[in-house]
Amino acid sequence: MNKPDKQGQRARFNTKIGVIATTVGSAVGLGNIWRFPYEAGSNGGGAFMLCYIMFIFIIGVPVICAEFIMGRGTRSNILGAYRKLSRGKWYIAGFMGIAASVAILSFYSVVAGWICEYFVQSVRGELMLASSSEYHEAFDQFSTGNWRPVVWTLIFLSLNFLILVRGVTKGIERMSNILMPLLFILLMIFCVNSLTLSGASEGLAFLFNPDFSKITPRVLLSAMGQAFFSLSLGLGCMTTYASYFGNKTRLGRTAITTASLDTLVAVLAGVIIFPAVFSFGISPQAGPTLVFEVLPAIFNSLPGGVVWSSLFFFLLILASLTSTISMSEISIAFMTEELKMKRRTATIVNTLIAMALGSLCALSFGALSGFTIFGMTIFNFFDYLASNILLPIGGMIASVFVGWVVDRRFIRNQLTANGSIKFRAYSLILFCLRYVAPAGIALVFLNSIGIIS
């Protein structure tokens, strides 16, 4: 049961760089550039950053290893991976991951749609306004509208569909290889620019000087949710991608590289955004709209701003696509392998569900803003439910499963590529999976519902 099954015609990522680029391509996206700055801004800056980095490396890295082991070892979708490794009811966690992936795809596509709108406005030179307060109004007017945000959500999901029907390796791998380095260079340039702004020291102090009194249960839960979201973790995305890895891929090294590069991009985004927040007098607590107010103001202050902003929003659309492709792949792999659907049909089903739910999310800033679930709009509810609850629970189940249920030899074989490489951190990873990650996640949950303090 624990032996890897026959490869059949399953797709494979072709090269070492392809594996890193696609995994990092999944991890790096709006989570780093849109979600991280606004979560950090709303949750005390440095305090949030400190907890976030701690969660990435203490819980995130071991859980990525667990997902990689499950995926590459079984060469299956998330449900199949649980099923192949145990007879118990663990596979139910697979359904939870699929539900989370659809919820994330829905609201994520709305934000990606906003980026598309900003790209078009940039190219047309319409994004250059007179003062930073105007950016707030301009975004507010656009996002509360009833048709533009919905149309952009649908257009973005159609793009996602077109890439997905072409299959795994070709489309994704080729695009990620070119895109990621380019985005990184652009971020470095913006970073240098932000450091020259008048609010640079205040912004950096906000982000890097933790005020320990600000570490509340809410901050801990948000930082943990952000770590899972940003690493595409806890819903089977890394399991699904690892099922396409080659047999020689080094799982531990890939996990560390992915986590480090992902964190680097988030920190760069913070270093770009917060100096500007303080320079332009914008509130760091603006929430999901934060970067849509700050980024245009930054571009406006740059010579050749139109070119920079067009290029940046274009790359951000592509970075979003590499992430939405990976989250769509979770349910597509499930439908093709477990429900025996054709890839095309599965992709259509996935896209149509996301289009319906995504439209509701898009409208939750306008026509549906009064409709709330547990006091949250549909958009906020999907985000909160998936990021702060479903992903950490999914991650906890994966770590307990690999740590306690899966055969040790199977784990060792995966981490050492069947004995062909040394993996010194084996005991450490196993210890984290058995004790540290489950206990850490449980503590944050209990703490946030007030059972322990």
Ligand code: PFF
């Ligand atoms: N990690 C992606 C980001 O930070 O933008 C978001 C994401 C991708 C979440 C894939 C979940 C997922 F399965």
